[in-house]
Amino acid sequence: MTTKRPGRNATPLKPKRAAPVTPPRRSSGARAARSAWRDRLESWRLHHRDSARDALLRMRAAPAATAMTVLVIAIALALPAGITVLLENAQAATRGWDGNAHLSVFLKDDVDSDQQRALAATWQARDDVARTQSVTREQALAEFRELSGFGDVLDALPDNPLPPLIMVYPVDAHPDQLAALQSALNAMPEVDLAQLDVLWVQRLHAMIELAGRIVGALTLALALAVVLVVVNTIRLAIESRREEIVVIKLVGGTDGFVRRPFLYTGFWFGLAGGLVSVVLVQIALLWIGSPIDELTALYDSEYSLVGIGFVNVLVLPLFAGLLGLMGAWLAVSRHLNDIDPQLL
Amino acid sequence: MIQLDRVSKRYSSPGMGSKDALKQVSLTLPAGELTFLTGHSGAGKSTLLKLIMMIERPTAGEILVDGIPLNRVGRSGIPLVRRRIGMVHQNHQLLFDRSVYDNVALPLVIAGFPRADIGKRVRAALDKVGLLSKEKLNPMMLSGGEQQRVGIARAVVNKPPLLLADEPTGNLDPELSAEIMDLFKDFARVGVAVMIATHDLSLIARYSHRLLTLREGHLVADRDETPV
Numbered sequence A: 001m002t003t004k005r006p007g008r009n010a011t012p013l014k015p016k017r018a019a020p021v022t023p024p025r026r027s028s029g030a031r032a033a034r035s036a037w038r039d040r041l042e043s044w045r046l047h048h049r050d051s052a053r054d055a056l057l058r059m060r061a062a063p064a065a066t067a068m069t070v071l072v073i074a075i076a077l078a079l080p081a082g083i084t085v086l087l088e089n090a091q092a093a094t095r096g097w098d099g100n101a102h103l104s105v106f107l108k109d110d111v112d113s114d115q116q117r118a119l120a121a122t123w124q125a126r127d128d129v130a131r132t133q134s135v136t137r138e139q140a141l142a143e144f145r146e147l148s149g150f151g152d153v154l155d156a157l158p159d160n161p162l163p164p165l166i167m168v169y170p171v172d173a174h175p176d177q178l179a180a181l182q183s184a185l186n187a188m189p190e191v192d193l194a195q196l197d198v199l200w201v202q203r204l205h206a207m208i209e210l211a212g213r214i215v216g217a218l219t220l221a222l223a224l225a226v227v228l229v230v231v232n233t234i235r236l237a238i239e240s241r242r243e244e245i246v247v248i249k250l251v252g253g254t255d256g257f258v259r260r261p262f263l264y265t266g267f268w269f270g271l272a273g274g275l276v277s278v279v280l281v282q283i284a285l286l287w288i289g290s291p292i293d294e295l296t297a298l299y300d301s302e303y304s305l306v307g308i309g310f311v312n313v314l315v316l317p318l319f320a321g322l323l324g325l326m327g328a329w330l331a332v333s334r335h336l337n338d339i340d341p342q343l344l
Numbered sequence B: 001m002i003q004l005d006r007v008s009k010r011y012s013s014p015g016m017g018s019k020d021a022l023k024q025v026s027l028t029l030p031a032g033e034l035t036f037l038t039g040h041s042g043a044g045k046s047t048l049l050k051l052i053m054m055i056e057r058p059t060a061g062e063i064l065v066d067g068i069p070l071n072r073v074g075r076s077g078i079p080l081v082r083r084r085i086g087m088v089h090q091n092h093q094l095l096f097d098r099s100v101y102d103n104v105a106l107p108l109v110i111a112g113f114p115r116a117d118i119g120k121r122v123r124a125a126l127d128k129v130g131l132l133s134k135e136k137l138n139p140m141m142l143s144g145g146e147q148q149r150v151g152i153a154r155a156v157v158n159k160p161p162l163l164l165a166d167e168p169t170g171n172l173d174p175e176l177s178a179e180i181m182d183l184f185k186d187f188a189r190v191g192v193a194v195m196i197a198t199h200d201l202s203l204i205a206r207y208s209h210r211l212l213t214l215r216e217g218h219l220v221a222d223r224d225e226t227p228v
């Protein structure tokens, strides 16, 4: 009850060694044990390296099939990734519009210009207000006269029909905050009407949020598709290497040893698909980039297209690699036990 | 080295009934001895070897391999048992997608031998079977006898205490069979427990080794050192 090989596959059995044939690498002494341990680690590392390289070589040996699988994965990933980038762009673009969101507060006709100025100053001091801008009745009339060209009509009127106006710019343009500010102002005695004219901004926000959720669901579905594509690819790979698996098991290969090359294959497929999907998204962005630049130039906006982002360039392929690994794991645990020397 | 204690194996497949391939077989194989296992086709020879290799599990009875009670070995322990057994198959079970060298090296790579050791051991094994010059070839380019010798080299490359062979001379002419037999004798001489399953009675007749005979799954004769 003494010897037990260090490391993997610890078994409950403690073999007695009475064999006249020298068992491989089983010597006494701490140093020997340590060096055996190091050998083992080294050979484990080498097998990982070989499995990884072997998986790549096998993929290269069947370029058409490999390209097909990689492309399917890439497209499945490029869809949600591309739409996500577009959504980020939409959010970035509308963030500027939020800054212009404001309330037009029309005052009662009997509020004179001094009162109006005082009111504007008071409101500006509020925590939820960034700034205010007063438009007196006279200013409003002058502006209207200039813009509308109805000067003669206005001259014919006995009174200035335009109410005093204060534009209130909120600190936070979130729809909820705007609504709260609006009702607070509406409640004041001097106020005739606080008008919030940003319904379309709210709708846009709601739409972006909805789109985000749809993309979330889409991402989930397509990630599943990637896993299934890899499961199928690995299943075929396992099938085509049936004999090899049997032989490896016969000469004492552990499940881990048999599994390893397939796990690497799955990982590489995912990684390659992820990298290609990044390229696809960037190409798509370049393609739609110039019309957007024209559009923003037309609207005098400083906004320009946001790319996929450096972090995502790394994260997307790694995430895809993990999906591939997951698919390979599923395929291997489902199909490897079907292949047993018993079936010889 | 190997002990079987009242081992029985029943194959049962749904719808096809069941078949008792081995019935209450008890035997002991000591180290350093070559034993023939014979019997008619279907007598249970391969089944016996498969039980020792843990390719199949016995229905009843106990098997000890190198001191290990196989009944107590779980799925994850099977590889370690197999690494103690070299097995030569009738159809070699060689891999044709790699060289002779890589075929022979496989058990060492699997067992995690240092790379430097692997080269030495593989060449020693190939030298032993007289195929050192063919290490770079694909086994497909070898004759049947040479392929069988590659299979033997792979079986002994990690110096297992136990060597099993299932009809190792099945497809070979008498001269080649004699060469193969000489190899097995050499391994027994250095202390390996060797068991050769064969129904080739003319082969057995030429040697004076222990002979176990199966009939319908029963061990019916255990002849020791019968003269030629």
Ligand SMILES: Nc1ncnc2c1ncn2[C@@H]1O[C@H](COP(=O)(O)OP(=O)(O)O)[C@@H](O)[C@H]1O
Pocket (backbone or CB within 6 Å): B011, B012, B013, B019, B020, B021, B039, B040, B041, B042, B043, B044, B045, B046, B047, B048
């Ligand atoms: N996997 C199996 N399933 C069902 N029956 C089997 C199986 N393997 C062997 N047998 C049966 O068990 C008996 C012994 O077979 P085997 O051990 O291969 O005999 P031998 O090697 O002596 O020719 C035969 O009748 C055979 O048909």
Ligand SMILES: [Mg+2]
Pocket (backbone or CB within 6 Å): B045, B046, B047, B166
């Ligand atoms: Mg047989």
